[in-house]
Amino acid sequence: MYAIVRRVNVQPGLVEESIQRIEQGLVPLVSHKPGFVGFYLVRVGEDTGISITIFETREQIYPLAQGPAEVIGVGEVVLHRGKAD
Secondary structure, eight states, rough: OOOEEEEEEEEEEHHHHHHHIIIIIIIIHHSSTTEEEEEEEEEEETTEEEEEEEEEEEEHHHGGGGGGEEEEEEEOOOOOOOOOO
């Protein structure tokens, strides 16, 4: 699996609106792409978040490296654990 990590900065007071736009616009767009595994948005500050988008292969994720949010990095997921069902 491969991930792209981005820093998302929003204007003060527009956090909830920005989250809604991401949820209704970006997430449906990327989740229908071949190889999509998951998307996470983590709020790390008042007006700042980190998004993590995961795809199965490097080739599938690199076209997504373009966009308005700052790309922190793109790389292979070397460890993944989830809660067992």
